[in-house]
Amino acid sequence: MIHELKTIFSKKMLIISLIAVMFLPVIYSASFLTSMWDPYGKTEDLPIAVVNEDQTAELDGESIQIGEEIVEELKDNDDFEWHFVGSDEAHAGVVKGDYYASITLPQDFSANASSLLSEEPMEMTLDVETNPGYSYSGKSIADQSILAVETAVASEVRELYTEKVFETVNEMNDGYQEASSGANELADGSDQLAASTGQIGEGMKALAGQAPSPLATELAKLIEGNKQISEGIDELGNGSTNLSEELSAASEEVSAYAFETANAKLISEPVKVNKETVTEVENYGQSFAPYIIALSLFVGAIAFSTIYPFRTRDRESTTLLRWWGSKLSVILAQGTFQAALLAVFILKVLEIPVENIGSFLLILFVISNTWIFILSFLVAAFDKVGNFLGILLLVLQLGASEGTFPIQLTNGFFQAVHPYSPMTYAIKALRESIFGFEGNVPFDQALWILVVVLLVMILLLGGVYYFRFQKEQRTVTEAA
Numbered sequence: 001m002i003h004e005l006k007t008i009f010s011k012k013m014l015i016i017s018l019i020a021v022m023f024l025p026v027i028y029s030a031s032f033l034t035s036m037w038d039p040y041g042k043t044e045d046l047p048i049a050v051v052n053e054d055q056t057a058e059l060d061g062e063s064i065q066i067g068e069e070i071v072e073e074l075k076d077n078d079d080f081e082w083h084f085v086g087s088d089e090a091h092a093g094v095v096k097g098d099y100y101a102s103i104t105l106p107q108d109f110s111a112n113a114s115s116l117l118s119e120e121p122m123e124m125t126l127d128v129e130t131n132p133g134y135s136y137s138g139k140s141i142a143d144q145s146i147l148a149v150e151t152a153v154a155s156e157v158r159e160l161y162t163e164k165v166f167e168t169v170n171e172m173n174d175g176y177q178e179a180s181s182g183a184n185e186l187a188d189g190s191d192q193l194a195a196s197t198g199q200i201g202e203g204m205k206a207l208a209g210q211a212p213s214p215l216a217t218e219l220a221k222l223i224e225g226n227k228q229i230s231e232g233i234d235e236l237g238n239g240s241t242n243l244s245e246e247l248s249a250a251s252e253e254v255s256a257y258a259f260e261t262a263n264a265k266l267i268s269e270p271v272k273v274n275k276e277t278v279t280e281v282e283n284y285g286q287s288f289a290p291y292i293i294a295l296s297l298f299v300g301a302i303a304f305s306t307i308y309p310f311r312t313r314d315r316e317s318t319t320l321l322r323w324w325g326s327k328l329s330v331i332l333a334q335g336t337f338q339a340a341l342l343a344v345f346i347l348k349v350l351e352i353p354v355e356n357i358g359s360f361l362l363i364l365f366v367i368s369n370t371w372i373f374i375l376s377f378l379v380a381a382f383d384k385v386g387n388f389l390g391i392l393l394l395v396l397q398l399g400a401s402e403g404t405f406p407i408q409l410t411n412g413f414f415q416a417v418h419p420y421s422p423m424t425y426a427i428k429a430l431r432e433s434i435f436g437f438e439g440n441v442p443f444d445q446a447l448w449i450l451v452v453v454l455l456v457m458i459l460l461l462g463g464v465y466y467f468r469f470q471k472e473q474r475t476v477t478e479a480a
């Protein structure tokens with residue numbers, strides 16, 4: 001069965017072409033993965049224009065300028081490459097692609113912020129300009145810069161107003177304490193006054209007992225009036241005592257809470273999110289690796305199918321088994337070597353962490369040979385049309401294999417094709433072997449599905465050679 005290999009090695013251009021094709025998956029993977037390796041990790045190099053047109057406003061007699069505070073905060077923000085420019089330069093830069101977004105804080109930004117607790121609150125507005133036609137992906141990443149500014153503004157405004165409320169509460173507490181002290185003094189004074197009126201009443205009673213009748217009558221009236229005054233003073237004293245107690249209790253209740261700057265800052269950003277992930281993915285390129293690996297191996301299979309002569313039979317392939325076996329030896333060698341080269345590149349050059357090396361190498365070997373045998377069958381059966389069918393199959397699987405976006409986000413056609421796409425199971429198995437988890441299709445199940453496809457393709461290729469061999473035999477018989 002190795003005579004086909006001997007034939008190939010006798011043809012220098014063919015062997016060079018096949019070796020070059022072996023490296024095609026590596027070249028394809030290198031091109032894609034290195035170009036998209038970590039775009040979200042390099043947003044600090046993405047230029048974003050910031051235009052501050054905000055004017056100073058007043059809040060409770062104090063000057064505020066939210067725009068300037070946001071600019072100062074962004075100067076310490078390394079998430080993006082911030083450019084603080086004028087409106088004309090920002091617009092021109094977005095049009096030309098020098099900036100991927102421009103964010104403008106308008107003139108009334110602080111004025112609107114100062115109105116939030118008024119009878120007619122005004123919404124604070126950020127003016128944003130992007131150019132998705134220049135780069136939609138760049139625009140999508142730039143949207144995160146808008147979120148960063150929105151978050152900074154929201155935090156600044158919340159902190160500003162929380163501090164104002166806290167200042168008011170502290171002033172109220174001081175007022176409670178002063179009022180409580182005053183009520184205590186009033187209660188003490190009323191007690192002294194009550195004692196004095198009591199003494200006056202006793203004196204008038206003694207005087208009334210010694211005075212003539214008309215004068216005694218007038219003194220009796222005075223004594224009654226003094227008694228009413230005394231009762232009123234007593235009520236005032238009791239009310240002052242109660243007021244003092246209530247004010248003291250209110251002050252104690254307010255004092256039980258802290259209303260300082262640190263509290264205001266925490267209330268403005270009260271939630272801390274603790275994130276946990278099932279798997280560890282270092283960057284965008286690593287997450288894309290399963291899809292690109294499966295795709296690059298298919299591209300390598302297509303390239304191989306355009307070079308290798310599947311439909312020819314050399315003189316030593318005198319039987320069907322020898323013909324089929326000789327082709328299998330070459331196809332398996334090609335599939336195995338291109339898988340091995342790609343494995344070395346992934347593990348040693350890109351150094352992508354792989355959770356299960358054994359599973360990764362096994363599935364890589366199966367995928368590579370499955371793709372090559374699919375194309376081998378198509379070309380052996382349909383010649384050049386087989387290459388076209390292989391490309392068509394690839395295009396169909398790109399949309400149905402869930403390589404980029406979740407399958408739920410595609411249309412109904414691709415969702416229906418998804419379970420029948422071999423690349424679906426190739427990508428799932430690669431993901432599980434690289435990241436170390438068990439998805440909705442376990443690794444073993446995906447592996448066996450691909451092995452079945454591989455075996456079916458080998459048998460179908462044998463069937464093609466059987467029919468072609470029988471046809472050649474009939475031709476020879478009829479010619480004789």
